Amino acid sequence: MYKIETKGLNTFYGKTQVLKSISLSIEANTVTSFIGPSGCGKSTLLRCFNRMNDIVQNFHMNGSITIDGRDIYREKIDVIAHRKKVGMVFQKANPFPMSIYENVAYGLRVNNIKHQKFLDETVEKSLRMAALWDEVKDSLHKAAVNLSVGQQQRLCIARALAVEPSIVLMDEPASALDPISTAKIEELIYELKKKYTILVVTHNMQQAARISDKTAFIYMGELIEFDDTKKLFTAPKSEQTENYITGRFG
């Protein structure tokens, strides 16, 4: 069984159709990159997986998205609980105005977890998984906003991991970072896929090539090509994909 499957997914903002009949299947513990020009619908697709589009006015969709075999739009699901299972990291690091510790523990606290030892252990485990522990272990109670932007982004990843998701969505997670911080995030993604299924939207084609097992090229709302990254970047089947990745358009 695939971890994530979409079938004939169409999405609309009011009367404007954004995604057109998207069907794809994603295996567990893989990294999938979504590439395509700005406005092609890749972020909309990413946000469908944790139902974040629900909060956008006039958003509606048809088709299906199943995660672990459950249709996340048809079956009665608790959306809040669902978003715990599908964590998200955004382009711009957005630490809460509180300490490093509290940022990571935030998701647990809103879930009413108060057991201090469990909180301590989860914060440490999450920071370790986000490759940030060694850098912040002596300043856990200092303000998170004082971290560098790269550290803030890894903190956001730690915060997403603390509630134990099985899928992590990343919307251009390294686009605002310097090359060293970008390399750390990419290394982290590679490590995290052992435990999580990761979906990444990126404008950086080389990043998609470096980090992902599969790559999907989306153009004007259509899934033009979805294939092994190696194949897509060496011998794409579609001429449109070839023209896009070689910079001949887009």
Next chain:
Amino acid sequence: MNHLHNEIKKLKSSFIEMLDLIKIQVVNSNQSLIKFDKDLAGEVVFNEKRVNAFELKIDKDCESIFALFNPVANDLRFVLSTLKSNSNLERMGDNAEGIAAFVLDLDSAFHPDIIKELELDRMSNICIDMLENVKLAYANDDTESARELFEKDEELNSLNNKANQLISKYILENPENIDNLLRLLILVRKIERTGDLIKSIAEEIIFYVEANVIRHGKNTIKGVN
């Protein structure tokens, strides 16, 4: 046209220039052997330095494109193929130099009857024709012309086989001349080897245009392993 595609265009021009240089080397080395022309042979040996310098330049250009532009898809395949074909051209240059150096070492010409019977002129013409066609195929991304070269290589191979038999016969009949005849065998093989190297370039052209690997009998259809 973006920066990468300008660099790729320049690389293509350089490779074509190198092909022209190699063609001159092949023509002159073969003619120096057929006509026992030591001046021509000397020219080939002298020009080998230019071939080597050109090879290094193209290698460096490919390296820069990889490092600076991270090419993908057909751009990646093109640069990879050009890099490999560049080595093949350089080896053709080595073969030409090898033939010329041998001519310079010879005390006297081979008997014209042997040269005629071995059809060295024909072999040489096929090589030159192949070089001209591989240049057109490369310049125009023309895989049909590239495929036509396989047949020509077969023709060279059969002439080489025929030459082997003839030289064996000559050795049996003239055992006192065995040294020179064995050397001649090596020279014929060098000419034949040029055909093999051109065929490899043709395979690379098919690879970069169609993403189709046909080396070692592989025939992968685009997108399917």
